[in-house]
Amino acid sequence: MKNFFNKTLTASWLQHLVFWGLSLYAVGSYFSISNELKTIDFIYSFFFHIPLLWLVYVNLRYHIPRFLLKGRYVLYLFLSLVNLAAAYFIHQVLFDVIVPILPTDFYMVSFTDASVLLTIFIIYLVLTTLLKLSKSWYELQQLEKEKLSLELNSLKMQINPHFLFNSLNSMYSLARKKSDKTPDAILRLSNLMRYMIYEVSDEVALTKEVDSINDYLDLQKLRTEDANITFSVEGKIENRMIAPLLFFPLIENSFKHGLKGDRGSNFVQISLKNSDANLDFQVTNNKGGVGHTEDGKYGGIGLENVKKRLHLIYGNSAQMEIKNTDEAFKVSIKIKWND
Incomplete structure (x- = not known):
């Protein structure tokens, strides 16, 4: 009625x-x-x-x-x-x-x-x-809100199958070795899946987004032990809300296209700096030779989707910058807080 x-x-x-x-x-x-x-x-x-x-x-x-x-x-x-x-x-x-x-x-x-x-x-x-x-x-x-909702739902369901497959394989190897790391790895994957599928809404706490990034990186480290993977957080992130899963396509992109150099030279460097005025997020990964980097193709649909989401949600208050050199690929996002 x-x-x-x-x-x-x-x-x-x-x-x-x-x-x-x-x-x-x-x-x-x-x-x-x-x-x-x-x-x-x-x-x-x-x-x-x-x-x-x-x-x-x-x-x-x-x-x-x-x-x-x-x-x-x-x-x-x-x-x-x-x-x-x-x-x-x-x-x-x-x-x-x-x-x-x-x-x-x-x-x-x-x-x-x-x-x-x-x-x-x-x-x-x-x-x-x-x-x-x-x-x-x-x-x-x-229509834009419905489009954003559909894109978010799609993003929630597009957890890289290779990432899940590799994570489960790594956990299987840990279990075979009866490693003490097995319970923690299972817990992190469970936390990540719960967050992406059940806890994501129009906005999420920045602290939860950071926790999920840490879970994701810890799982990636299980299969990339020779890579230097770092994630630094500066500034107070409590009491800040942000569009969910905004950074995940960039991080996933760094693992998908990066880490292709010689053993010991691979790296993924992620930083998040928050102040009262701005939020700065950066992802940098090594590239290796062109023959190791899928014909030198970087970015693609993932980066375009992030650009569109930034524009639709934050308008002129957000910018994304891409730097592509022979040695590294870097993506930076800057969001101006309007409160």
């Missing part, structure tokens, strides 16, 4: 009906010659609204979507002037030709000055245009 009520309230036809009902009453009151509204006032208002309906719906259905929203502003302005002239012509024909010959006991003429009439038409044209643009903007924001 509640969903039906909400859908009814947001229904386009109901919104239009309420708008024109209020408009009918307002115009009737404005042109009424007595202190109370009479039948003649509503009849006059009805005929007065016929050119208004033409003006508004030609604008809403054709001119705005085909010209204004597509950036063809000069043509839209010209067509709006033509539309105003057409509405004025319809008004004159109605009250000078059609209304006088109608079989009615009421005598109605258009006693509105041309300047006043055009002013009313312009007000309706501008008002409905603004309402349409605000609705289009709201719908666009809702």
Whole structure:
């Protein structure tokens, strides 16, 4: 019942009906010659609204979507002037030709000055245009939110199968050796899976994001014992919220494309620095020779997704910078806190 009520309230036809009902009453009151509204006032208002309906719906259905929203502003302005002239012509024909010959006991003429009439038409044209643009903007924001939600759900489910496979293999090897590290490795994988699947929402605590990065790196270290993997955190990170899983594609990218050099020269360096003004996050990994780095291709879809998420969530408050040299690949993210 509640969903039906909400859908009814947001229904386009109901919104239009309420708008024109209020408009009918307002115009009737404005042109009424007595202190109370009479039948003649509503009849006059009805005929007065016929050119208004033409003006508004030609604008809403054709001119705005085909010209204004597509950036063809000069043509839209010209067509709006033509539309105003057409509405004025319809008004004159109605009250000078059609209304006088109608079989009615009421005598109605258009006693509105041309300047006043055009002013009313312009007000309706501008008002409905603004309402349409605000609705289009709201719908666009809702679509962007839905897109973000879908991207986040996709990100939650795209834990690299190779990472899981390698982690389980490493745990199996530890178990075979009856290593004391086995319970801790299982716990870290469990924590990481729980966080990604169940705890991630629109925003998460920065402390939880850092804990999950540590779990991820500890699991990666099980299979990359010869690599130098570091993660440093500077500044206070408590009481800060952030978009979830924002850094994981960058970290995963460093393991996927990096660590391809000679034994002992591989490294992944990650740093997070937080202050009252900014959050700075950096990931740097070695590259090795071109023959070891998948034809030198770095980044790809993962980095593009991060760029899009940064733009959609933080707008101009976030920047991402990429430095690609012969020896290393570095990605930096800077987020400006707006509180």
